[in-house]
Amino acid sequence: MKCESCQEALEEYLDGELGDREAREFAAHLAACSSCAAESATFGAEQDLFSRYDRDLAIPSSLWEQIAERTAPPAMRPVSENGFGARLVALFRVQSFAFSFSTAAVLIVFALVIYAVYFKTRKPKAVVAETAIPQESIPKEQPAPVPSSSAEPQKHIALSNQKSVRRKLHAVKAINIEQSDVLSSDFGVQDIDDQETAKHIEQTQNLLQSIRNVKLNDNDLEIDVSYDKALSRRLLNENIVLRRDAEMKAKYPTKMLLSDLEPLLIDIANLPDQAKPEEVRVIKDRVQKTEIVAALIGY
Amino acid sequence: MKRLALDELNLEAQPGAFAGTLMNSSRDLVIRVCQGDQEAFRLIFDRYSRPVIGFIYDMVSDRELAEELTQETFVRAFRAIHRMKPETKLSTWLFGIARNVARESLRARTRANMQVTLEHESVMDVSDQEPVPVDRLLSKELNELIRRALEALDDDKRLVFTLKVFHQCSYEEIAEITGFSLAKLKTDLHRARAEMRRRIQPYAGVGYEV
Numbered sequence: 226m227k228c229e230s231c232q233e234a235l236e237e238y239l240d241g242e243l244g245d246r247e248a249r250e251f252a253a254h255l256a257a258c259s260s261c262a263a264e265s266a267t268f269g270a271e272q273d274l275f276s277r278y279d280r281d282l283a284i285p286s287s288l289w290e291q292i293a294e295r296t297a298p299p300a301m302r303p304v305s306e307n308g309f310g311a312r313l314v315a316l317f318r319v320q321s322f323a324f325s326f327s328t329a330a331v332l333i334v335f336a337l338v339i340y341a342v343y344f345k346t347r348k349p350k351a352v353v354a355e356t357a358i359p360q361e362s363i364p365k366e367q368p369a370p371v372p373s374s375s376a377e378p379q380k381h382i383a384l385s386n387q388k389s390v391r392r393k394l395h396a397v398k399a400i401n402i403e404q405s406d407v408l409s410s411d412f413g414v415q416d417i418d419d420q421e422t423a424k425h426i427e428q429t430q431n432l433l434q435s436i437r438n439v440k441l442n443d444n445d446l447e448i449d450v451s452y453d454k455a456l457s458r459r460l461l462n463e464n465i466v467l468r469r470d471a472e473m474k475a476k477y478p479t480k481m482l483l484s485d486l487e488p489l490l491i492d493i494a495n496l497p498d499q500a501k502p503e504e505v506r507v508i509k510d511r512v513q514k515t516e517i518v519a520a521l522i523g524y
Numbered sequence: 525m526k527r528l529a530l531d532e533l534n535l536e537a538q539p540g541a542f543a544g545t546l547m548n549s550s551r552d553l554v555i556r557v558c559q560g561d562q563e564a565f566r567l568i569f570d571r572y573s574r575p576v577i578g579f580i581y582d583m584v585s586d587r588e589l590a591e592e593l594t595q596e597t598f599v600r601a602f603r604a605i606h607r608m609k610p611e612t613k614l615s616t617w618l619f620g621i622a623r624n625v626a627r628e629s630l631r632a633r634t635r636a637n638m639q640v641t642l643e644h645e646s647v648m649d650v651s652d653q654e655p656v657p658v659d660r661l662l663s664k665e666l667n668e669l670i671r672r673a674l675e676a677l678d679d680d681k682r683l684v685f686t687l688k689v690f691h692q693c694s695y696e697e698i699a700e701i702t703g704f705s706l707a708k709l710k711t712d713l714h715r716a717r718a719e720m721r722r723r724i725q726p727y728a729g730v731g732y733e734v
Contacts, residue, residue, distance in 0.1 A: 236714060240688065242695050271721060275689050278670045279663065280581050282590070284573050291595050292569065296602040298560060 226254040231261045239268055418470055422479060423524075425463050429486055430521035432456055436493065437512045439505060447499035457493035464490055482524055485517060550614035558606045565605075569598055572615060575691055576622050582686040583626040584633075585675050593629055597622045613697065620701045623683065630679065673723035681716035684709050689717075 231254050237243050238251045255262045432453060441448075468483035492508050512518065548567060556564035576597055581590035600621050608617055674682055683702055687693040693701065698709050 236717070237710075240695070271717075271724075272689070274666075274724070275670065275720075277663065277666060278690065279667055280578055280671075281667065282574070282577055282581055282587065284577060285591065288573070288591060288595055289566065289569055292598045292602075293562070293566070295595075295599045296562070296565065298562065 226250050228254075228258060228261055231255070231258065232264060235261070235264060235268060239265065239272070418467075418474070421463075422467050422471070422483075425460065425467055426482070426521050426524050428456075429460050429464070429490070430518060432460065432493070433489065433512050433518050433521070436505070436509050437518060439509060441502045441506055441509070445502050448502060448505055449498065450493075450496050450500045450505065451498040454494055454496050454498060457490050461487065461490040461494050479524075482520060485515070485520070489515075489517065551610070554605060554608060554614060557602070565598075565602055568601075568614070572618050573598070575615070576618055579619060579686060579691060580622050580626050582674060582690065583623070583679075583682065584629060585671065589629065593622070593625045597625045600625065612700075616693070616697045616700050619687065619691070619693070619697075623701055627679070669724060670720075673720050676723065677716055677719060680704070680708075681712045681719065684712045685716035685720065688713055 231251065234243065234247070234251065238248060243251060255265055435453065439448075464483050464486055468480055468487070471477075471480035471483060489508065489511065492511075496504060496508075550568070550571075553564045553568050557568065573594060577590050577594040580593045580597070581587065584590055584593065597618065601618055604621070608614075674685070677685060680702075684698055684704070687698045687701060688695075695706060695709060698704070698713075699706055702709065704712070
């Protein structure tokens with residue numbers, strides 16, 4: 226063995242990692258080579274130095290007690306430490322979180338109760354509405370269009386269109402009743418919620434159409450929009466509820482359409498009863514630009 | 525994958541199977557723990573807690589933290605002991621868990637305050653004035669010198685150095701504990717020794733020519 230190979234393998238030899246044959250060769254070389262033997266002695270001294278390293282670590286008696294406590298068999302404890310319930314309970318045991326977690330739990334339960342009560346009270350209303358509307362005397366034929374450009378609209382601009390939309394809605398319902406062999410989905414009405422949404426959209430469409438079609442005269446000092454404002458407020462409340470429903474039922478197109486309506490309804494609802502022409506014009510322009518009425522008709 | 529063959533050994537069927545020192549080999553202790561014998565785990569703790577806490581202390585350089593991590597190591601070992609391969613050496617397996625626990629802790633800690641470079645005064649200036657030869661150093665000073673030199677190694681080098689020099693693990697065991705290849709651990713070990721030598725050299729007296 227050459228000195229070069231000896232120095233390369235010195236650590237492995239002293240670590241006891243060489244095979245028997247190599248180790249014998251190594252030992253023979255060390256016996257014959259003073260330089261490599263000195264190297265080996267230095268390494269040995271270094272090992273000796275490290276062997277004197279004392280960390281002065283004691284094993285506290287409490288260490289085993291804590292381990293024993295954590296590893297005690299399940300029979301010793303009422304609830305498994307790994308269990309979900311135990312971990313949940315443990316969360317509440319932490320003082321800093323206990324109050325906030327308890328409060329959050331109470332609030333969640335409270336919210337769920339309100340939500341359940343809301344749904345229980347809301348659905349029967351929808352059924353009543355469905356049955357009540359057809360009882361009104363509705364002409365089955367399409368009525369003649371009501372002129373929207375008369376002098377009246379400036380006072381109650383939504384009134385005439387509301388009548389026509391109501392007639393349209395009832396016409397749709399009449400068709401549903403009379404043509405039982407036709408799928409209701411053909412009319413975009415699949416269930417009570419959809420009917421409510423359709424009704425809401427038609428009413429909103431009517432309101433926005435009336436805003437869009439209003440003829441503004443710069444000479445007018447004020448325009449009476451009290452009816453439109455009140456209607457918008459009602460529609461806004463309805464819109465929020467329907468939008469949330471649509472979101473929950475993953476009806477995203479409906480949800481998006483209703484989301485688009487909300488800013489306009491808010492603006493109309495925030496108009497003063499006697500609005501200035503420019504205030505109405507701003508909303509009118511937005512209705513035209515966004516082509517929201519076309520989207521509502523498409524729905 | 526092979527698992528401890530508890531049924532084959534059929535220890536429960538043998539009266540007094542757990543009595544006597546013959547049943548206290550590491551393998552037997554593992555089998556007994558798997559069968560729900562808490563006392564056997566106590567024996568494992570008694571046997572391995574000192575090397576484990578020493579190893580963890582070398583890795584984290586914090587006495588209280590080392591105790592805490594030792595506790596965590598043994599708890600994890602208890603929960604996983606039934607999955608231990610029969611061919612695995614218990615000490616190697618425990619060091620592997622301890623290494624993971626220490627590594628997780630090191631990752632979580634800010635290393636900025638722990639990293640001590642070679643140039644840092646605290647590494648070199650153990651004494652006030654000139655370096656005192658190793659043979660004249662008090663054991664406390666020597667311990668401090670080695671601890672600081674060890675602390676200055678990077679994590680991988682400190683890991684292999686500790687396992688080899690302080691715990692006399694074989695290369696194969698170190699590879700199993702660390703997951704390093706043989707080539708990497710040999711390189712890391714060689715470099716760690718060289719760094720340790722360089723840091724301790726100023727204190728080495730006559731007869732310690734390195």
